[in-house]
Amino acid sequence: MGSIKDRVAIIGMGCTKFGENWDKSAQDMMVEAAYEAYNDAGIEPKDIEAAWVGTVNSGEVGNFLAVPLRLQYIPVTRVENRCATGTDTVRNACYAVAAGIYDIVLALGVEKLKDTGFGGLGQAYTYLNPVLSPRGAAVPMFAQVATRYFHRYGIDPMEGKKIIGQISVKSHHNGSLNPKAHFQREVTLEQVLNAPIMGWPLGLFDCCPVTDGAAAAILTTPEIAKRLKPKGDYLLVKALQIAAGPGDHQRKDDYDMIHWEETVRAAKRAYEEAGIKDPFKDLSMVELHDCFSITELVTYEDLGLCPRGKAREYVEAGTFTLEGQLPVQPDGGLKSFGHPLGASGIRMIYEIYLQNQGRAGKRQLKNPGLGLTHNLGGAEGGFIMSVAIFGPPGS
């Protein structure tokens, strides 16, 4: 099996303000994200040789992107892979560059949800396990993982609610420093604990919103990147992994409900691909898929950022805050930056890109470097998980 490490560079990125963008269509947001990326890369639209567009609900085929951007008869492919859509869009574009077929390509993710009647995550996917995720409803599925996790590690349910509540406080703080975030206000632990319950123990502030937004990346070869961006203000792709669950939880009744195997498998392959021995030490930041606070807690362990059962200690020590040893969701995460499904994976890369160029404003990290992005899509019995790693030249 080959490796994508250091074979593709990201030379330009764009991202709209995420939020309830009532005054913008999906097409408006695609144009905005794409032109920010073109300008950032210093290229013209005519330089794009092929494009990929990721969306879960907002569009159908390649023309969904070709028409608003007036891309001139080039190949454009629509990608859909649940909440891993944005990352898989970049992945497809990267492989085309690494294959030597194209010099410069565009990967763009977009979602327009707020005025479509979309009520929330979780629909009647047909491949799911009806016991673990009846009709794919997201809140109870993750709530039951939280309850089981607390039980497994001897944590009283009220104590457990406080632990995951601290994760939301952290992400809201980071989002308050981000002018493109959906939510830019801090919350206190007391507010989190007293918020309306969605499915116990998950309250309103344990859940990410659904959001409008678009994000884009221009990809090319490292050789062209050096020529176009001599100051080195680009990112190299270090690893791109997807794991699609084969439905083991439909075949067996021994699933422990305290981990997600797809993340574990994708992370292991990503670390091998990027040559990472100890992710906690080697990574400088992580953008993981915090659709719910409990998802972030479990994913710390699935990604190997802390030992099994120890996430509580790391949260209480502030390890994953902006000032901590390994900042997680420096941009506010799904919790505060918001979750326009097809755009989220690319939004995560955008933060690693900005941080490495010293462009992250009030949330700028002192020593940025390798960053990891993670997406979790689907539901029990058939998750799609992505783990990708990016770093500046020389990393």
Added chain:
Amino acid sequence: MAQYIKPLPQITAETREFWEGCKRHELLIQRCKDCGVYRHYPRLMCPKCGSWNVEWVKVGGRGKVYTWTVAVQPFHPGFFEDVPYAVVIVELEEGVRMVSNIVDCAPEEIYIGMPVEVVFDDVTEEVTLPRFRTA
């Protein structure tokens, strides 16, 4: 019987035996006739050995709470008067897991490992739902 406005199970060829059993107040679970493994939800093929050879076994209906959550927001009008109510996954003695409710205790009294046994709720003339009570 008052009008029942909550969603009802869609009974299919694969699940008909299960729901017919519930109507008779019997909990029927599929067991592979070749390898003996129980399975739930109902399926045509054994998830362990791939056999299509299956029998329906009347089980005792005893088990333990494996995990739980509490539904607080009534996303369907049929549940307005029920919230808050617990949604539980019960692990039966036979090793299979089912989604259900606990009928005889408050949500805050439910805990993982709590012993429970099945009771049958005749919600319409055609449909009976298996629920659980403390045992």
